[in-house]
Amino acid sequence: MSVFSEGLRKKIDHYLTRYETRRSAILPVLHCIQDEHGWIKPEHIEELHSKYELDRVQVKEVITFYDIYKDKPTRKFLIRYCQNITCTMLGAKEAICRIEDHIKKLEAELGDDTPFGLEKFPCLGKCDGAPVMLVNKERVEHATVDKIDGLLSKYAPLPK
Amino acid sequence: MTQEKPKILLKFEGMPNGRALKTYMAHSGYEALKKAFAMSKEDVINEVKASGLRGRGGAGFPTGLKWSFVPKDMPGPKYLICNNDESEPGTFKDRHLCSVSPHMVIEGMIIAGFAIGANKGYIYTRYEFQEEIGQVEAAIKEAYEAGLLGKNILGSGFDFDLDHYTGAGAYICGEETGLISSLEGKKGQPKLKPPFPAVSGYLARPTIVNNTETLANVPHIILNGAKEFRKYGSEKSPGTKLFSISGALGKPGVYEVPLGYSWNRFLNEEAGGLLPGLSLKALIPGGASAPLLTPKECEDLTLDYECMAAKGTMLGSGAIMVIDNRQSMVELLRCTIEFFAHESCGQCTPCREGTGWLNNIMVGINDREVGADSVDRLHLVSKQMGGRTICALSDACAMPVMSYVQKFSDELKAHLAKG
Numbered sequence: 001m002s003v004f005s006e007g008l009r010k011k012i013d014h015y016l017t018r019y020e021t022r023r024s025a026i027l028p029v030l031h032c033i034q035d036e037h038g039w040i041k042p043e044h045i046e047e048l049h050s051k052y053e054l055d056r057v058q059v060k061e062v063i064t065f066y067d068i069y070k071d072k073p074t075r076k077f078l079i080r081y082c083q084n085i086t087c088t089m090l091g092a093k094e095a096i097c098r099i100e101d102h103i104k105k106l107e108a109e110l111g112d113d114t115p116f117g118l119e120k121f122p123c124l125g126k127c128d129g130a131p132v133m134l135v136n137k138e139r140v141e142h143a144t145v146d147k148i149d150g151l152l153s154k155y156a157p158l159p160k
Numbered sequence: 161m162t163q164e165k166p167k168i169l170l171k172f173e174g175m176p177n178g179r180a181l182k183t184y185m186a187h188s189g190y191e192a193l194k195k196a197f198a199m200s201k202e203d204v205i206n207e208v209k210a211s212g213l214r215g216r217g218g219a220g221f222p223t224g225l226k227w228s229f230v231p232k233d234m235p236g237p238k239y240l241i242c243n244n245d246e247s248e249p250g251t252f253k254d255r256h257l258c259s260v261s262p263h264m265v266i267e268g269m270i271i272a273g274f275a276i277g278a279n280k281g282y283i284y285t286r287y288e289f290q291e292e293i294g295q296v297e298a299a300i301k302e303a304y305e306a307g308l309l310g311k312n313i314l315g316s317g318f319d320f321d322l323d324h325y326t327g328a329g330a331y332i333c334g335e336e337t338g339l340i341s342s343l344e345g346k347k348g349q350p351k352l353k354p355p356f357p358a359v360s361g362y363l364a365r366p367t368i369v370n371n372t373e374t375l376a377n378v379p380h381i382i383l384n385g386a387k388e389f390r391k392y393g394s395e396k397s398p399g400t401k402l403f404s405i406s407g408a409l410g411k412p413g414v415y416e417v418p419l420g421y422s423w424n425r426f427l428n429e430e431a432g433g434l435l436p437g438l439s440l441k442a443l444i445p446g447g448a449s450a451p452l453l454t455p456k457e458c459e460d461l462t463l464d465y466e467c468m469a470a471k472g473t474m475l476g477s478g479a480i481m482v483i484d485n486r487q488s489m490v491e492l493l494r495c496t497i498e499f500f501a502h503e504s505c506g507q508c509t510p511c512r513e514g515t516g517w518l519n520n521i522m523v524g525i526n527d528r529e530v531g532a533d534s535v536d537r538l539h540l541v542s543k544q545m546g547g548r549t550i551c552a553l554s555d556a557c558a559m560p561v562m563s564y565v566q567k568f569s570d571e572l573k574a575h576l577a578k579g
Contacts, residue, residue, distance in 0.1 A: 086481055
């Protein structure tokens, strides 16, 4: 029995032989696991260690070093909102406050089933579309406080 | 100096199907590669040296000189890496370039690989550029299908494989040795230099790491010659350069202008000027790590390495952030420090502790929980962070902090006095 789906096992096998060393596969393998499961679970790390010879300490240090990897469950839609210089100048703070407000209300109603999670993120490299956020992998530009409700309700209903 | 605006790097911008190999080929694409294959490796390196091309990632190191550091007779593999990890706050030119002209980058890489004797290359892109990663990977696939990558390219006898690698959200991976650590599947922690990557880099093999824009300049230099490249820009800063400009502007975006271009003209013509009713309060000319300039210092500013250095700041990667009169310098300094404190990789004490201290002091200033001497303390801590660490992140945090304190200390102190 594997904790990985057949499709995921194929991808892992592919990455393990794609680079000069197996260790270089750690980042791409973790991307694939997270794409499918939303986060990296302890049993994923154990199977990478026991069946794929990717050392658990080396895997864990990568997970904890890089911002993208999550070792705890995430919400269905993870909002990574840029709070760097240009986004701050063009209204990030106000928009973030409104998102936090929505999430608080949703949590009161739905608890762990709240569809949105929020992470304040370093620069996303799209300052010409500031303020900007990523919703999962999708880049959303001009996410100002007056537009944020319309932008987010495309993903899940907002509190009334 | 010419103030013409040639489109070399952004030639394909706005062109229908401009990203496709077919379009690239129809406009002399991969002709430079054919020309390079007919030259000796030394002649390719010498042409790039003669062009005076300087690294476009921030440091401005001469590219041809960097290539010449690769040991010529060392047996075994050598590597070429395209640093497409641009993470400096305010920078987004490589994102635009690799999306508009991925084949220009790929052709530049094959030529660079040929010149330094590398048969394997990687493009390392930051995770946040999901859309562009797809475009780069599609272009690599096209190049393989056309026989432009792989074995015996165009019958030259030269083999070059190219792969793409996606980062995972760490600013420090834009530092070349940090990037190499990341590509090896490790934490992206920089390494002490020497040895330089040109001698001992990826898997301890000779490795050249060049910025995306640097590599995209190579086909033009080889095809049209160093002299043609030097037609634009200045003696010490030749060529055109991409600038990413953002803020409350009419047309924020990425623009290609010759180095040495007038700042005032750039702001008003390219970037569409500040939005109506706003005025310039300060300028960050080269990303979050560049010291600020006041409006007075901007009056005769030109966009090149020398003028920026003379004004005590730097051109960096060409990331211009325009601060308008509505902005609070307390708020902007707070998010600058918070960024560097978050991104410090934690290896070196002056950086790990220094950025952390600055962050604590700054939060105190922002929340008005500390005395006015805290503003001076920001300066005192910053002064001790420079030149004492493995990489430049510590300096990159200290330099802008000192400039905020020097130029806007009244505003910082007035903020505290309000409390």
